[in-house]
Amino acid sequence: MRTGGTMAEDAHIAALPGAQKRKVATPAAAAPPPPRKAARGYAVRLWSVRHARGLEWFYRRFAGAVLLLHPLWKALGYGRVEKPVRFVERQVKGFMFDCRMCGQCVLSSTGMSCPMNCPKQLRNGPCGGVRANGHCEVKPDMPCVWVKAWEGSRRMVQGDAILKVQKPVDRTLAGTSSWLRVTQEAADGRDTARRRDAT
Ligand code: SF4
Numbered sequence: 001m002r003t004g005g006t007m008a009e010d011a012h013i014a015a016l017p018g019a020q021k022r023k024v025a026t027p028a029a030a031a032p033p034p035p036r037k038a039a040r041g042y043a044v045r046l047w048s049v050r051h052a053r054g055l056e057w058f059y060r061r062f063a064g065a066v067l068l069l070h071p072l073w074k075a076l077g078y079g080r081v082e083k084p085v086r087f088v089e090r091q092v093k094g095f096m097f098d099c100r101m102c103g104q105c106v107l108s109s110t111g112m113s114c115p116m117n118c119p120k121q122l123r124n125g126p127c128g129g130v131r132a133n134g135h136c137e138v139k140p141d142m143p144c145v146w147v148k149a150w151e152g153s154r155r156m157v158q159g160d161a162i163l164k165v166q167k168p169v170d171r172t173l174a175g176t177s178s179w180l181r182v183t184q185e186a187a188d189g190r191d192t193a194r195r196r197d198a199t
Pocket residue numbers: 093097098099100101102103104105106107114115116178
């Protein structure tokens with residue numbers, strides 16, 4: 001529940017036992033890094049969060065176009081196109097989101113901020129160590145990916161998807177193409193629905 005402070009403050013407060021829920025200064029919060037220099041290494045990733053709404057719009061159309069090509073992927077074999085598609089996905093998402101190729105992308109549910117960049121790889125919100133300036137407790141120069149995820153989600157049409165609880169990461173999918181997997185699942189779901197409607 002929001003307490004009226006910033007999200008970083010709320011996350012920190014949420015980590016305290018009920019009786020101690022008050023705003024306190026921590027050693028981490030007392031020593032914030034120089035912000036301008038710090039943010040420079042994350043410029044593109046932060047740009048993506050700032051443009052989450054436009055990227056959401058683009059991704060919906062992109063996913064639709066890739067799904068339209070399902071007959072082609074199927075004819076060629078999903079296994080055979082995995083390698084080149086994975087290469088492109090890695091380059092594009094690596095540049096824009098510092099993607100780690102977890103194989104189960106949740107960017108559209110996390111304000112276009114990749115949760116795998118969290119040093120603790122949390123998939124369902126921040127830990128209790130977010131600094132008062134909104135930075136990570138492990139990497140003081142890095143804005144917390146979950147603070148950014150919340151900001152990005154507030155810009156998106158379907159930003160409330162951030163409230164959905166994510167499953168634990170399936171490590172067996174690491175290094176695979178999320179684009180192809182989502183497409184294949186959508187096509188299978190669509191075919192199953194069509195067969196059901198036809199009977
Ligand atoms: S959630 Fe996974 S696939 Fe999506 S950008 Fe992050 S590491 Fe890459």
